[in-house]
């Protein structure tokens with residue numbers, strides 16, 4: 320019977336177990352270049368035994384960034400620095416994917432240590448653009464022209480090529496959390512009246528175009544992941560809902576997406592009351608059952624037993640874990656000990672785990 324430590328085959332990629340480091344922004348880069356912090360942050364979770372390491376959301380172009388401390392993947396220096404990290408992760412027998420991202424209306428903000436307020440042009444900020452000129456948490460973007468939409472597709476394609484050059488094993492398209500792609504597919508934000516707004520088909524058009532552009536830019540054997548906000552966590556009648564997600568998931572599968580991670584929210588404040596153990600697992604399970612695509616479950620998966628139950632009960636294919644990995648970088652090693660699975664200790668650390 321499969322469990323948390325069963326390998327998972329995705330196209331040409333074999334993950335040694337089902338534990339994934341969820342993307343977490345570190346706001347610690349310079350000029351989009353990942354540095355020592357990123358090497359240690361991502362590398363130590365690989366040492367800690369996670370089968371798949373996902374980078375934080377990584378900008379496809381300078382104007383796609385949220386803050387100047389975000390990571391990017393458009394320049395040769397960025398590619399070189401990412402390669403140092405992918406090499407280290409591979410040496411731990413782990414795999415690594417980059418989360419490709421455009422902030423859209425959430426672009427040009429101050430560092431979180433300075434409150435993440437909008438950064439104006441005369442303070443060194445840059446123009447934010449999105450599906451429509453909809454105000455979002457104090458941010459006022461400009462509506463994108465068709466030429467700008469075309470450019471974003473090209474930038475995703477180039478970023479995907481750069482990711483392969485940097486040694487990444489997979490790519491996750493960030494289509495969640497109120498960023499650009501989500502700003503297009505949810506009517507909470509998208510007020511366009513052209514072929515990118517209005518109907519479901521129009522609103523998902525950019526996500527599909529980006530998926531196609533990325534899929535075409537990477538080898539056939541490289542799996543493609545995509546993170547969705549499966550629900551908007553809003554009662555508004557125009558909010559994105561689970562029926563929309565199931566329709567979109569089926570289409571994404573037919574366009575070559577191999578794994579969907581079901582997250583939620585990002586356009587409106589997620590009520591604190593929903594944040595309970597495994598709160599987004601039912602979203603992932605619904606997608607899995609309806610479409611038979613592989614799914615990642617994310618959201619308050621905090622213990623070995625909980626993560627293992629998700630896999631053994633076939634509720635999801637991957638346990639995607641963020642904050643628990645901050646508290647416990649060696650989550651996977653400790654989970655293997657707790658669940659009496661083969662320990663995948665780095666040889667350098669074996670003496671620390673002997674009785």
Ligand SMILES: Cc1cc2nc3c(=O)[nH]c(=O)nc-3n(C[C@H](O)[C@H](O)[C@H](O)COP(=O)(O)O)c2cc1C
Nearest residue numbers: 341342343344375376617618619620640641642643
């Ligand atoms: C510090 C921090 C940074 C995050 N940055 C990202 C990100 O870059 N991309 C993303 O998709 N989600 C991001 N998230 C969301 C997490 O990946 C995850 O979906 C969320 O924290 C719920 O999972 P958890 O309960 O295991 O923490 C971030 C979360 C945290 C705590």
